[in-house]
Amino acid sequence: MVLSRRGLIAAAATAPVLMRASDALAQGVAPRRGGTLQMMLTPEPPVLQIGVNQQGPTLAAAPKMFQGLLTFSKTLEPMPVLAKSWTISPDGKEYIFRLQENVKFHDGQPFTADDVVFSIMKFHMELAPRARAIFQLIETCEATDPHTVRIVLKQPFQPFLLMFDATAAAIVPKHLFDGRDYRTAPAVQRPVGTGPFKFTEWQRGNFVRMDRFEDYWKPGQPYLDTIIYRIIPDSQSRRLALESGQVMLSQASDIEPFDIPALRQRPNLEVSTDGWQYYSPLSWIELNHRVAPLNDARVRRAMSMAIDRNFIINRLWFGVGKPATNPVASTTRFHDANAKIAAFNVRAANELLDAAGFPRNAQGVRFTLKHIPLPYGEIWTRLSEYLRQAMRQIGIAFELESTDAGSWARRVGNWEYETTINFVYQFGDPTLGVERTYVSTNIQRVTFTNTGGYSNPQVDALFQQARNAAAAADRQRAFSEVQKILVEDVPQIWLTELAFPTIHDKKLHGVITTGLGVHKSFDDVFIAG
Amino acid sequence: MSDFWRRFRRNRGAVVGLVILALVIALAALAPVIYPGSPWDMATAPFVPPGEEGMLLGSDSLGRDVAAGIAHGARISLMVGAVSTVAALLIGVTLGAIAGYLGGVADDAVMRFTEFFQTIPSFVFAILLVAIFTPTIGSVVFAIAVVSWPPVARVVRAEFLSLRSREFVQAAEVLGKSRVAIVVTDILPNALSPIVVLSSLMVASAILLESALSFLGLGDPNLMTWGFLIGAGRSVIRLAWWMSVFPGLAIFLTVLALNLVGEGLSDALNPRLARRRAGGAL
Numbered sequence: 001m002v003l004s005r006r007g008l009i010a011a012a013a014t015a016p017v018l019m020r021a022s023d024a025l026a027q028g029v030a031p032r033r034g035g036t037l038q039m040m041l042t043p044e045p046p047v048l049q050i051g052v053n054q055q056g057p058t059l060a061a062a063p064k065m066f067q068g069l070l071t072f073s074k075t076l077e078p079m080p081v082l083a084k085s086w087t088i089s090p091d092g093k094e095y096i097f098r099l100q101e102n103v104k105f106h107d108g109q110p111f112t113a114d115d116v117v118f119s120i121m122k123f124h125m126e127l128a129p130r131a132r133a134i135f136q137l138i139e140t141c142e143a144t145d146p147h148t149v150r151i152v153l154k155q156p157f158q159p160f161l162l163m164f165d166a167t168a169a170a171i172v173p174k175h176l177f178d179g180r181d182y183r184t185a186p187a188v189q190r191p192v193g194t195g196p197f198k199f200t201e202w203q204r205g206n207f208v209r210m211d212r213f214e215d216y217w218k219p220g221q222p223y224l225d226t227i228i229y230r231i232i233p234d235s236q237s238r239r240l241a242l243e244s245g246q247v248m249l250s251q252a253s254d255i256e257p258f259d260i261p262a263l264r265q266r267p268n269l270e271v272s273t274d275g276w277q278y279y280s281p282l283s284w285i286e287l288n289h290r291v292a293p294l295n296d297a298r299v300r301r302a303m304s305m306a307i308d309r310n311f312i313i314n315r316l317w318f319g320v321g322k323p324a325t326n327p328v329a330s331t332t333r334f335h336d337a338n339a340k341i342a343a344f345n346v347r348a349a350n351e352l353l354d355a356a357g358f359p360r361n362a363q364g365v366r367f368t369l370k371h372i373p374l375p376y377g378e379i380w381t382r383l384s385e386y387l388r389q390a391m392r393q394i395g396i397a398f399e400l401e402s403t404d405a406g407s408w409a410r411r412v413g414n415w416e417y418e419t420t421i422n423f424v425y426q427f428g429d430p431t432l433g434v435e436r437t438y439v440s441t442n443i444q445r446v447t448f449t450n451t452g453g454y455s456n457p458q459v460d461a462l463f464q465q466a467r468n469a470a471a472a473a474d475r476q477r478a479f480s481e482v483q484k485i486l487v488e489d490v491p492q493i494w495l496t497e498l499a500f501p502t503i504h505d506k507k508l509h510g511v512i513t514t515g516l517g518v519h520k521s522f523d524d525v526f527i528a529g
Numbered sequence: 530m531s532d533f534w535r536r537f538r539r540n541r542g543a544v545v546g547l548v549i550l551a552l553v554i555a556l557a558a559l560a561p562v563i564y565p566g567s568p569w570d571m572a573t574a575p576f577v578p579p580g581e582e583g584m585l586l587g588s589d590s591l592g593r594d595v596a597a598g599i600a601h602g603a604r605i606s607l608m609v610g611a612v613s614t615v616a617a618l619l620i621g622v623t624l625g626a627i628a629g630y631l632g633g634v635a636d637d638a639v640m641r642f643t644e645f646f647q648t649i650p651s652f653v654f655a656i657l658l659v660a661i662f663t664p665t666i667g668s669v670v671f672a673i674a675v676v677s678w679p680p681v682a683r684v685v686r687a688e689f690l691s692l693r694s695r696e697f698v699q700a701a702e703v704l705g706k707s708r709v710a711i712v713v714t715d716i717l718p719n720a721l722s723p724i725v726v727l728s729s730l731m732v733a734s735a736i737l738l739e740s741a742l743s744f745l746g747l748g749d750p751n752l753m754t755w756g757f758l759i760g761a762g763r764s765v766i767r768l769a770w771w772m773s774v775f776p777g778l779a780i781f782l783t784v785l786a787l788n789l790v791g792e793g794l795s796d797a798l799n800p801r802l803a804r805r806r807a808g809g810a811l
Contacts, residue, residue, distance in 0.1 A: 235764065236764075236767075256764060258590065258764065258765050258768060262767075262768070315575050315590070315591060315592070316590075316591070373750065378746075378761070378764055381746070381750070382590060382591060382761075384750075385569060385591065386571075386591055388569065389567075389569055389570060389571060392567075399751060400750035400751050401663060401750065402663065402664045402746065402747070402750050403663070404660070
């Protein structure tokens with residue numbers, strides 16, 4: 001048993017309380033106890049039991065009550081939470097987590113290794129498809145003593161640790177779920193976790209209230225007395241609530257992009273797009289390769305070159321986000337900055353299409369493509385309207401079709417589309433969040449798989465190589481290679497690295513300290529006097 | 530004819546309405562000349578206020594010219610209003626004529642069928658139809674026509690009921706004219722005036738319906754309409770009031786004009802009614 005580099009770093013950082021406090025001191029403000037933090041939750045989730053519900057609002061609110069073994073820094077290095085240290089065997093197959101002692105659930109029961117084994121092998125394995133896909137690689141998962149968990153994998157899987165954040169695999173109390181139907185157990189309605197805040201009250205359509213957990217395992221924390229999530233369905237009312245100080249923090253899509261510039265002007269508010277590194281959502285024009293001429297790489301490349309991504313970021317998203325440069329977001333691990341899609345150049349795009357044998361007809365149109373705007377709100381419709389004008393410049397007519405969210409998912413899942421817009425989370429590692437869109441083994445009639453039907457044996461082989469390699473350097477080589485191929489082939493036309501602004505009162509400290517931003521426990525967040 | 534015009538002119542509001550309507554039609558007809566190119570083209574920077582950088586009515590969130598949008602939108606709005614009214618008239622007049630002329634079982638059957646449509650709130654029904662058939666210009670016109678014909682059928686039926694027992698109809702029947710000929714050449718021309726008045730109001734309500742559908746994002750996404758302009762401007766109204774105010778004014782003026790013209794037509798076509806109304810006012 002050899003301590004890996006990462007394990008050593010983790011062992012050196014076993015004093016998280018001191019670290020956090022010193023972080024705050026570095027900002028020049030000492031943590032202060034007390035106060036109520038009001039935030040917003042949009043839209044209202046059906047339940048707050050993570051695992052039973054995995055939608056965005058739940059992922060943001062539930063980690064105040066539930067914790068994972070680890071969390072991740074802005075560079076996606078693992079940081080200790082319920083696991084105070086961990087070791088990985090040199091062959092990359094055996095993981096040993098040493099757990100925090102003296103941790104209690106909100107109902108007073110102690111937290112032990114049994115809860116971890118139950119959460120991984122039963123709870124999330126049954127409930128969460130994403131967790132199941134990866135936890136299937138586990139050969140054995142056992143509690144070797146009350147505070148040690150040993151996991152042996154069937155094969156090395158380097159991104160394995162990324163699955164241990166609260167949003168991916170929160171630790172739930174075994175004594176409240178084991179032997180019950182996980183979806184209907186009483187604890188689903190009144191969540192019980194190890195987090196710094198315990199569930200108090202939920203008035204549907206109005207607010208969710210959580211109060212300070214007095215027996216929290218970090219001494220002196222959390223600093224806040226109460227967290228209240230207000231449910232405010234209208235976006236302009238949310239903006240007003242933030243401006244009037246009724247709420248102190250907005251997250252995810254609480255605030256519409258066009259309201260951001262005005263909020264940036266307010267001296268008491270801090271606007272940050274940091275803290276989404278773990279998710280790194282990337283948007284693209286989703287192309288169906290079964291529709292001619294989208295199976296022609298020259299056509300796809302020309303379409304990509306006709307798009308001014310800076311315009312999209314500056315005009316549509318009001319400067320929030322970044323132009324995409326390749327299929328791996330720049331904040332995801334193994335992004336290769338040298339692999340870049342061709343720059344915006346309408347003339348070159350037209351020449352490429354001329355050379356590819358698609359002449360313009362009398363109306364200046366080379367060919368017509370149907371396009372379904374993403375039905376997730378107005379901004380996506382504006383994006384498709386922009387793209388239609390951009391495509392017109394190279395003689396491609398985009399014909400827009402409106403659908404609702406349900407039909408969109410069904411049509412994309414059934415390959416019944418020509419072009420549409422999509423955006424997908426990357427979960428920190430290309431094997432977890434990028435591979436699925438491009439490998440031919442994942443061509444399925446399910447959304448967020450390779451619905452476009454792109455197939456390239458070389459790409460398949462490289463992703464496979466990266467998945468199986470145990471060393472980061474080997475994986476980087478394979479990922480760099482595959483990024484180089486993909487930016488030439490342009491299987492999907494990447495548009496932007498989306499960012500979601502977190503806007504909060506400047507009196508609020510310690511909001512974004514990790515790569516998961518507002519999806520953290522908030523045990524170190526405080527309101528300065 | 531000059532008599533008709535004289536009576537129409539007596540209603541000053543109607544003349545104003547007619548002038549506004551003529552201007553809107555002229556705007557629609559001349560849109561490709563005044564604003565060549567597509568109204569979707571990005572002409573300038575986003576959110577340019579009215580009057581600056583050559584944007585008469587300002588620009589929208591993508592830098593598109595709002596004035597060009599209104600001019601091109603007039604074509605679609607008027608076209609939708611006209612076509613869906615014609616379609617609704619075809620259904621309504623046919624069913625109303627059958628019910629009113631034949632009477633009896635046919636009357637009962639047609640009127641129950643009409644009531645079935647009247648009990649459904651028309652806007653909700655229109656939303657439902659457009660959602661089912663996916664929003665295209667065809668489905669929007671279809672939906673508006675389907676929800677607008679019942680009043681026509683009822684009015685036509687009432688007219689036919691009273692006209693079919695008049696002497697000139699009986700005379701035509703004695704002469705051995707076919708039923709279809711009697712309906713088309715004898716009764717219908719005499720029932721025309723309420724239909725004309727009603728249809729001018731129907732065009733107005735069709736424009737409103739289309740705008741409401743587009744406002745909700747259920748318009749044809751490939752066509753610029755007034756409702757779309759307002760819908761796109763609604764969320765940024767604190768940033769760019771001109772994006773929703775000017776298209777709103779366009780709808781307001783057009784619908785008002787059509788209503789005024791409708792009233793003028795009603796006065797002109799029913800001289801006795803108009804005189805009584807004028808007398809009452811004195």
